[in-house]
Amino acid sequence: MNLFMNKIAPVCEVEIIDKAKVRATKSKLPGRNETMQIAEIFKILGDPTRLKIILALIENELCVCDLSAVTGASVSAVSHQLRLLRNVKLVKYRKENKMVYYNIDDDHIKNLVDQLKEHVNE
Amino acid sequence: MNLFMNKIAPVCEVEIIDKAKVRATKSKLPGRNETMQIAEIFKILGDPTRLKIILALIENELCVCDLSAVTGASVSAVSHQLRLLRNVKLVKYRKENKMVYYNIDDDHIKNLVDQLKEHVNE
DNA sequence: AATTCATTTGAATACTTGTTCAAATATACA
DNA sequence: TGTATATTTGAACAAGTATTCAAATGAATT
Numbered sequence: 001m002n003l004f005m006n007k008i009a010p011v012c013e014v015e016i017i018d019k020a021k022v023r024a025t026k027s028k029l030p031g032r033n034e035t036m037q038i039a040e041i042f043k044i045l046g047d048p049t050r051l052k053i054i055l056a057l058i059e060n061e062l063c064v065c066d067l068s069a070v071t072g073a074s075v076s077a078v079s080h081q082l083r084l085l086r087n088v089k090l091v092k093y094r095k096e097n098k099m100v101y102y103n104i105d106d107d108h109i110k111n112l113v114d115q116l117k118e119h120v121n122e
Numbered sequence: 123m124n125l126f127m128n129k130i131a132p133v134c135e136v137e138i139i140d141k142a143k144v145r146a147t148k149s150k151l152p153g154r155n156e157t158m159q160i161a162e163i164f165k166i167l168g169d170p171t172r173l174k175i176i177l178a179l180i181e182n183e184l185c186v187c188d189l190s191a192v193t194g195a196s197v198s199a200v201s202h203q204l205r206l207l208r209n210v211k212l213v214k215y216r217k218e219n220k221m222v223y224y225n226i227d228d229d230h231i232k233n234l235v236d237q238l239k240e241h242v243n244e
Numbered sequence: 245a246a247t248t249c250a251t252t253t254g255a256a257t258a259c260t261t262g263t264t265c266a267a268a269t270a271t272a273c274a
Numbered sequence: 275t276g277t278a279t280a281t282t283t284g285a286a287c288a289a290g291t292a293t294t295c296a297a298a299t300g301a302a303t304t
Contacts, residue, residue, distance in 0.1 A: 042167035
């Protein structure tokens with residue numbers, strides 16, 4: 001029961017300042033699933049290598065080897081990231097002989113990226 | 123000089139399949155700085171806690187305590203993330219007595235998020 | 245001055261993740 | 275069948291990061 005016990009400041013954790021506002025705000029938010037899906041796409045585009053891949057594929061269909069040349073990442077690194085992009089259906093591919101050509105598989109992505117391009121250029 | 127040496131497959135690393143296409147694609151990409159800035163904003167929005175904070179602030183101005191209640195993250199976690207969001211100028215704040223009220227500081231963000239909301243809901 | 249409470253901060257931890265290296269597939273071709 | 279090359283894959287490592295906990299700060303209030 002010494003003086004130091006009083007120095008431990010309680011952290012606002014259970015208390016809510018404005019219950020009405022909190023409730024109103026919560027009711028307007030997207031559901032848990034939707035929120036996670038939105039976050040996932042943002043996260044995917046948040047890596048420089050993946051973003052470069054997407055930016056490149058918006059301009060041209062490219063094989064893995066040339067994607068590596070365009071992005072400056074190793075073939076292996078590009079391939080790993082392409083798998084992620086395939087999993088979330090952002091890119092698709094077609095095989096031609098030994099090569100695999102990748103394409104954008106999502107019309108919205110270009111708009112998303114364009115919007116941020118403008119944003120950054122202000 | 124044994125047989126196993128032949129089994130090591132060379133990885134396409136220096137070679138380029140279609141030099142013209144690679145050059146043309148490269149020329150259309152945003153510069154290094156711009157690319158990194160775009161990636162950084164996507165990355166910031168790619169974390170569920172930060173995205174929830176942004177989504178909440180789009181609806182209402184909120185203090186840290188209520189942001190904690192809305193997002194379900196601890197006050198400390200919210201505060202740490204708010205610092206990140208301040209640093210990249212996505213949110214701003216005003217002080218009122220003991221409380222700090224946060225606001226969106228970027229008009230474009232709402233459009234960005236809205237676009238992905240539609241995208242996810244298809 | 246001392247107390248209360250919202251917020252911030254720093255350090256530590258546990259977790260995630262992007263890259264590399266080596267090896268495996270797959271496809272064309274001699 | 276064997277060789278060459280483009281791509282994929284798995285394991286391992288290093289670096290980054292979100293959260294927690296404890297403590298500090300700052301601003302009323304008594």
